[in-house]
Every structure is written in C-alpha cells, then in structure tokens.
Amino acid sequence: MILRLMKTIWRRWKDLAHGIIRGQNWFLMAVAYFVAVGPVAVVMRLIHKDMTDRGLGDEQCGSYWLKPSMEPQDIRRAQRPW
Secondary structure, eight states: OHHHHHHHHHHHHHHHHHHHHHHHHHHHHHHHHHHHHHHHHHHHHHHOSOTTOOOOSOTTOSOOOOOOOOOOOOHHHHHOOO
C-alpha cells in the first residue's frame, strides 16, 4: 500500500519535472533563436538584398542547366576506373 503510494508520488513528480523542463527548453531555445538568428538576419538583409545571388555567369541567361549525356549503361562502363 505505502509502496504503491510512493511509486505514484514519484511518477507524478517525474511528470511534473519533465513538463517544467520541456517549457524551460522551449523558452531557452526561443530566446537563443531570436538573439542569434534575428540580428544576423537583419544585418544580412541590410548588407545584401539577395543572399542567393552569387553574381556568377551571364545575367541574361535563363538557365545554366546542362542536359545529361546519356551513355549506354553496360557492365564494361561500370568497370571502368574513371
């Protein structure tokens, strides 16, 4: 009887502690995100308007996609060292 009561109290305490830790982790991660990522995002936005533009190649070109060469797939091609 007493053992069952103590186990119940212990399980409830663990559930409460896990809930507190879950909330604490959420709060700390949110603070870390807004302190670290927020200012960096603002500075990067002020420095450069488009971070994905690396300035490579011709601006007039629509795409730099190259068509893949379709060589025959056979065992001899797979055994080549290069």
